[in-house]
Amino acid sequence: MNENTFFMIMFAFGSVMGLITLGYVIRQAFSRQSGEVGGWELRGAGRRIGAVLRTTLAEGLRAKVASGFAALILISIPVFWLTSEGDGTIKGKVQMFFTYSLGFSLFLLAILTVLFSCRSLSVEIASRQIYGIVSKPIPRWQIVVGKWLGVILLDLVLIILAGVMTWTGTRMTVSSFTKDLEKELVTYGNLTPGQAATAVAALAEVRGVGRKGLESPVVTAICEMLGKTREEVGDILLRLPEATRVNLRRFDELRRQVLVARAMIPVEVPDFTKEIEEIYQSLKNDERLPTDWSEKRIRDSITRELMLSYCSIGYAEGRTWEIKGPPPEEGKDWVMSLRFKMRAPRQPIATQVGDITLETDQLLCEWALGDPRKSNFLPAPPGQYPINTANEFEIPQQGIEKDGTILLSFMNVDPRRIEAIFDLPGGALSVMYRIGPWELGLVQALLAGFIPLCCLAAFGVCASTFLSFPVGSLIVLTLFVISSSMGFVAEALAVAKEYAPPEHDRELAWEVRRLTVETMDWALSIGDLDPINRLMEGHAVGWPALWRATWKYVLIKSSLVMILAVMIFRRRELAAVIV
Amino acid sequence: MSSTESRVPIVECVALTKVFQDFWGRDKVLAVDRLDMEIQPGEVFGLLGPNGSGKSTTIKMLLGLLYPTSGVARVFGRPPTDTAVKSRIGFMPEESYLYRYLNAYETLDYYGRLFKLDRVERRRRTEQLIEMVGLKRAGKRSVGTYSKGMARRIGLAQALINDPDLLILDEPTTGLDPVGTRQIKDVIETLGQRGKTILLCSHLLADVEDVCDRVAIMYGGRRQALGAVAELLERRDVTEITVRDIDDAAIEKVRKVVREAGSEVIDVHHPTDRLEALFLRVVTQAQREKLQTSGAESGRGVSEFLGGKGVESASLIDSLVQAGQHVVEAPAGAPEAPHEAPRVQADVVEKLRKDVAAPAVAQPRTEPVEAPIPPRKPDKAVLDRLLSGGAAAGDESKPASPPNTEG
Structure with a gap:
């Protein structure tokens, strides 16, 4: 069996499985049995959706699973603050703290979103709580949307918590560094406490291109603030420990390259x-x-x-x-x-x-x-x-x-x-x-991390309309894992797409492969902004990029998923007995 | 029963059928089979049947939780899956499927929001309902910590939050203590008097008998009987006369009068109190003494907003006690007899009253400290005893044929 034959067999197998799943979903969505009757009842929709949302949020905040995740965030971020070292410099420490605190929080929130959204309707159906809701005058689409928004709001609350803790941790790191520096300037540099405080304040006034030695803009700023010559300042700095001197430069880099929101203009590729x-x-x-x-x-x-x-x-x-x-x-x-x-x-x-x-x-x-x-x-x-x-x-x-x-x-x-x-x-x-x-960059990074959660929540709520909690959460968790490793998957897909076929392979096969790969690429992706790496480089996500991602992943993709969820849920017999 | 002429039925089922299928779509269980049924406005309708007879399936179809395989179900003249009709329905499921993490106030507030009630109205109704079901003290506890009976009470309260025109109760007394059971019946009766339509699904016959105007009996998914409770239960060939403190001589006189009228006395006995009445009396006494309890307290009547224009919401227990005292203090000839006696001439009964009245007054009264609460409707236990005791009387033990009996 050559490679192409193997690929085609796997492709055929995947297609059949996909078609079976799609058929099951379509069967649920277009069941021959009757479904809910009545219009969309937009009047008063906000109030009823709000009621479902509030209850979902209350469940999220009071249920042990969600509160457990919140507690994990609350505990883990201080631990990361204490343990993050990076390359030993102040810049490395702050960057490592970002990566750990936000990365871990977003990972936890993704897992929580999967679990919470997948149980949102399926558990209510299984435990028959849904009887009390569906027998009330609320159209089913409002229940589905209320659940989705409830999960999203819970994510938002927890992401704000993670953001506030990350901000606090970062500011505490910076504050602790400047305080230590002040002490060292007094101890080793023989400066008075007032002079040390002025020298530290000068670090915020550094401007210009960074150079080494006495020409460094850090030295220039301290000279200006203390009214000393470069040689005098150089002498003071030389008395400081080596690690502190390195950190002075790293602190300046941190201030101007990391703790800042920067836009990026990429070099454009010419038109070929x-x-x-x-x-x-x-x-x-x-x-x-x-x-x-x-x-x-x-x-x-x-x-x-x-x-x-x-x-x-x-x-x-x-x-x-x-x-x-x-x-x-x-x-x-x-x-x-x-x-x-x-x-x-x-x-x-x-x-x-x-x-x-x-x-x-x-x-x-x-x-x-x-x-x-x-x-x-x-x-x-x-x-x-x-x-x-x-x-x-x-x-x-x-x-x-x-x-x-x-x-x-x-x-x-x-x-x-x-x-x-x-x-x-x-x-x-x-x-x-x-x-x-x-702070602008941090807020944008948090919003960028929030967008995939919205998309994931839509998938979870959709799964919960027709799948049991264990099955639904397993499927959506798989989707999350694949989409998280999208770089690896994309590479594999690209190889598959460009796989050079043997001579007997026809054009149709190539087109089918291309279509499949591109569809999978689109369907599996839940976000492409990479907020944590951007934040580490002081690269703000930017409102246009956020808006584009919101359109792509929340307003289009999530909405499509939610429409499917509503179609299934409106058709579903909630008290059906499978015998 | 209310008049039904020229009225649109609140609930209408025509050849309603439900077949449950297996995963592959093959028909497996015929749960409801061509059910025809109508419930008129203001009617308290009982749906009876053993487990698996199709009662709950029927109710679920009427609520849009299940879709009929064939046939038609209409509620307020519209399909039950129409969300517009649900604002007029209150539903108490067979078990209280509540959100464990909400407390009673939050639970009712949530359901009130689904009915688009404004904040003031939600609060008013929530307060009244929680007081009504006796959960005021436990109202701030999460529902997950409630006992089954307390959860049932909150289940009743949520079903009434919208002041429904149609109240659907699926096994409403399951898990309730006798006080709660009595209260549910009281609520049903009161709401029935206030013109609400009630569909009661139960296999506890005594509950249904106490409150329903009409009943349908189902078995195997089919309706086996349908008719007014009084008509279905009435034994038109037997007359029961209740008198106070009568001696053997007087009894003999009664026997003689009856024989002269061409009939015979089947049984003479002293009626016993019902255990329910005794229980209620004991609990009422404890509540009067303000003994502590962590569970539900006695409820307070029926909430005013429940279609109750000008209806007083007296305390349930008080009303029960008052009802008992009223009967005790009433003259011996009070018109309490639930069944009339069509076969025995009225003059015979009148003669008996005159004959019995004199010795009864002459005798010293030996009333109990707390008067028993006689049943407000025919006591089924008494009827059963009469039936078994009169077995020797041949065809008199057979109940009269119901006017509308099928299968």
């Missing part, structure tokens, strides 16, 4: 339409088009090749990108950074070239800002930058045009002749700038 057309026509004229490939497949393939070619920069090659950002501002909080993430087709091995040691997993590159023909051209000396991790450096104001245009040049000068690849469609090269305080 013309090139694609030319290549396609050329292949066609030369009669080199694959005979059993559709035009779409061929064009997709050409696009992919062109994209890879554009994103790959070989040895001694360079690229220049133009990015349109906001005009620079004068405020002390304003900062603009270049963020990039490279990858390499193979791992660079440590090599000695002259007096330079080229490190493993690093590439030697040159970056430059501005137009070389103008006076504001700012070339940076060649430097080694790690691959597969995000790098960030601040852009000085003089490197930005007054209208916000940034000309960015890159040169691959690594003599090991390894290509540097920027995954531009994935946002591997972008400019970030401050748009607001960290």
Whole structure:
């Protein structure tokens, strides 16, 4: 059995199982028996939905399962605050605390959402509490919607709790660091308590591009606030423990790159339409088009090749990108950074070239800002930058045009002749700038984490209309696990989609596979904003992205699921006896 | 029973059939089989039958919890699955399926919201109903901690929150103590007097007999009998006369009069009190002495908002006691006899009254400290004893044929 045959068998098996499930759902939704009669009764709907919502919320807050999850959140976040260390610096500690506290809270809330939504109607049906509700003048759609909103509201309450605790923990970490720093400045730096407090306050006034040593903007700010020379401040700082000196720089990074809400402008990919057309026509004229490939497949393939070619920069090659950002501002909080993430087709091995040691997993590159023909051209000396991790450096104001245009040049000068690849469609090269305080970013991250919960709750409530609690929760939990590991699944699906078929495989098979993969990709996804990683990088989700995700996952996908749930529930005989 | 002419039935079933299926859609159990039934406005209707006879299935179809396999069910002239008719229905299920984490006030408030009652009205009704069912002291406790009887009481209260025109009670007295049982009956009677239509489903015959105007008896999913309770139970060939403190000589005179009228005396005995009455008396006494209890207390009449224009909501226990005293203090000839005696001439009864009255007055009275509460309707136990005692009297032991008996 070759791989393609195996895939087709699995595909057929999955399709049959899917069709059986779909048939069961449709049978429930369009049962031959009569269903609920009457209109939607929108008048007074809010009050009745509100009643169901309140009761669901009360159950959530009073039931042991939900209160247990709330207690877990309440206990775990302080524990994370106490135990998070990261790389030992203040920045690492705060970032690790974010990851743990919000990541764990959102995970717990997802599990709670699955359990609570899946039991919302199924348990009431099983325990016959539903008799007392359905015999009242409330249309069934209002019961379903009330349950959904109740679960969502419970999530919202708990997510706010997690958010408040995360905010408190972060501020306490920062506050505790500055207090310790004050003490150390007094103890080791021989400053008076008043001077130490002023020096610490100066950290909030740091501005400009970070440099090392006495030229550091941190030293500049302290000099200005204490009225001392750079050498005097340098002498004070040198008396501090090594860890504290490192933390001074990390604290500045934390303040300007993490505890901030920043927008991101990715480098755009050029429009390849013309090139694609030319290549396609050329292949066609030369009669080199694959005979059993559709035009779409061929064009997709050409696009992919062109994209890879554009994103790959070989040895001694360079690229220049133009990015349109906001005009620079004068405020002390304003900062603009270049963020990039490279990858390499193979791992660079440590090599000695002259007096330079080229490190493993690093590439030697040159970056430059501005137009070389103008006076504001700012070339940076060649430097080694790690691959597969995000790098960030601040852009000085003089490197930005007054209208916000940034000309960015890159040169691959690594003599090991390894290509540097920027995954531009994935946002591997972008400019970030401050748009607001960290609290804004935190609120947006919480909302971004809340959207998948809404979607999950819709799936859970829908499952509870026709499945028992154990079966429904198992299915929705599986959906959650798959959607959480969507990166892995997406890769597998992409491989399946692009799997090169043997010669006998026809075009139809490829199209069916493509359709299946894209449908699964759409159906299994419950959110794509990745709020925690964004928060770690001080990257605000942004209202437009939140709005788009709300549309996609709450207003469209969840609504579709809820419509199905209502159709099933309106048709269902709630006191039916299966014999 | 209320007049039914030219009235639209509140509940109407025409050839109503329900078949339960297995997972694969194959017909397996015929739960209700071509049921024809009508319930008229203001009627207290009893649906009787042993377990599995189709009573609850019928009720569930009338509530839209089940859909008929064939036939038609209408409530207020509309399909029962129509949400619009449900605002006029109150339903007390066979068990109180309540939210364990809500207390009594929250439970009633929740159901009140479903009826779109405004806040003031919800509070008023909630307060009255909780007082009515005797849960005022336990009202703030979560319903999950209630005993079964207390849960039943709150189940009754939620069924009345909307002042329903049609009250559907599925086994309403299950799990209730005699006080609660009596209260449920009292509520049913009071609501019946206030013009409410009540469908009572039970297999406790005494309960149904006490309160229902008409009953249908089901078996195997089919209706086996239908008719007015009085008509179904009445033994038109037997007359019962109740007198106070009569001696053997007087009894002999009665026998003689009866023989002269061409009939015979089947049985002479002293009637006993019902255990229910004794129980109520003991509990009432304890409540008067304000003994502590963690359970339900005695309820307070019937809530005023329940269609009760100008109807007083007296204490249930008080009303029961008053009812007992009223009967005790009434003259011996008080018109309490539930059955008339069509076969015995009125003049014979009148003659008996005259003959018996004189010795009864002459004799010293030996009334108990607390007067027994005589049944307000024919005591079924007495009827049964009469039936068994009169077995030797041949065909007199056979009850008269019900006017509308099937199968």
